[in-house]
Amino acid sequence: MSLRVTFLGTSGAIPTTDRNPSSIFLRRSGEAFLFDVGEGTQRQMMRFGTGFDVDAVFLTHAHGDHVLGLPGLIQTWGFNGRSEPLVIYTPEGTRTSVVELIHAIGHEPDFPVSVEEVSPGSTIRDREEYTIRTIAVDHDAPAVGYALVEADRKGRFDRERAEELGVPAGPLFSRLHEGESVELEDGTVVDPDQVVGPSRPGRTVVYTGDTRPTHTVESAAEDADLLIHDATFADDEAGRARETRHSTAREAARLASNAGVKQLVLTHVSPRYAGNTGLLLREARDAFDGEIVLAEDGRTIEVPYPESA
Template sequence: MLRVTFLGTSGAVPTVERAPSALHVNREGDEFLFDCGEGTQRQMMRFGTGFGVSHLFVTHLHGDHVLGIPGLVQSLDFNDREEPLAIHGPPGSKRHLTDLVHAAGHDPGFPVTVREVRPGGVALDRAEYEIRTFETAHRTSSVGYALVEDDRKGRFDREKAEEELEIPPGPAYGKLHEGESVELDDGRVVDPDQVVGPPRPGRRVVYTGDTRPVEATVEAAEDADLLVHDATFLHEASDRARETAHSTAREAGQIAARAGASRLALTHLSSRYAGRAHELEREAGEAFDGEVLYPDDGTRIEVPYPDADGE
């Protein structure tokens, strides 16, 4: 399972329908939060994500992306949390994020660590995936994040193993699938590449936060299964987008097309477009042939493996 839940999809000014920026990701039970706008803890309850997040990844320090941190930390504390929470932020953010954790003199009863990450690095390294950082372009120190899974093992050709190579079912199959050669009772040696296909790609989910369209996003989102990109404005307000260091829906579509992404989710909707999300979807779709989504708060997206049809 790789599930993305949009907790907040508005721009800097929330609306009745849309809360400030927050994105919940559940990868096989590992839960992460990307940005934490005001009221995120309520959105987590409302949309059923639970409070099992272990890492919070902050793109930048503007209020609509971080003012939910005090409420989240205190809600976790009131629920007797004991597990640690790690907060990651861009260069220069540690002191401010630490202040938010301890807002109003609160001292969490569970471990909270705050660290700064730089573009082009790895914020979190796990056995089967990484959360990488990449450069973004906003009006302050900022960073984007990409959850990138390792390649998976190739498919084991059981039919060939049994019928063509006459390998008896048993431990030999597991060893071959793990990349070990095996010697059979008749003296033959079978190598893994005789029965195991090429490695299969893992999944890639990319979240930009607020940004102008930049080359680093194209590189980070190469062949991404889901790109979540700033699309604050329509092209008609492109001058305003440049002034405020945001992207238009068309620019987001262009980035997704250049990256070869499969799906594009537009987020950070300016309140001026309340009720007009279809216009942003249409504009992005004029530049991008893949699937374009403009999620509402509470929208959940399941991200399948690239070769899911062959599973």
């Protein structure tokens, strides 16, 4: 099952000629989500071919560079005949601001739009195959991060062993794989643990939004397949990072290393590094031996299942 992340906006605070403000599109099988909706997000969706079939929007906080794309996107959905409801999740204390933003030009959405406040440490989407949870972060505004965590998958079915035990190919294979014991024609009972291996882990994707490095993020990102972390500054602006409640690339990488993350993506890059983003990568690589990517607008990452799966 495909799990794909496309970066629509990767700049910090203001856009540049190469980077839009923050927005991430995530598609998992038939569902699609937006995490943050910076100015110009809808054009980026067209430019990079993500599609517009978004099921829900997840806002990390209500600073302009993370939300100003909402009114235009909602209006475009209306022009395109959308009728499906949209839910927007936003941190506690920001619902009123988000609702006012949606109606800022007196436009009433042509389809149902609900805005729900979420608190850190909550499960806000609980599906059989995955959950989406909020993470406590540390920013200079009410803010949360998000973690999409897939459930464990069934173990591998050992067809050869099943046939050795006399199980005929067909419906009995499926019943065993579903965890049901089966009785053969000769009265022999075959149990699932005889032909089905241990459960296999799903995938975890964590997005911090804007934040200082925190233990809550580190805990949520433990063994994550993909961590998308604020990396606004290089070491030369470490003091500024502390003042504005952002992270340096090195701090993001150190957290990823402590959490055992498989792949780290650095995003929310300050425009001051527009001509020298390699500095962020070099400093991050000093602190993390795993795979590191510096996010760029339009880049798509396919998240594979863990190798042991």
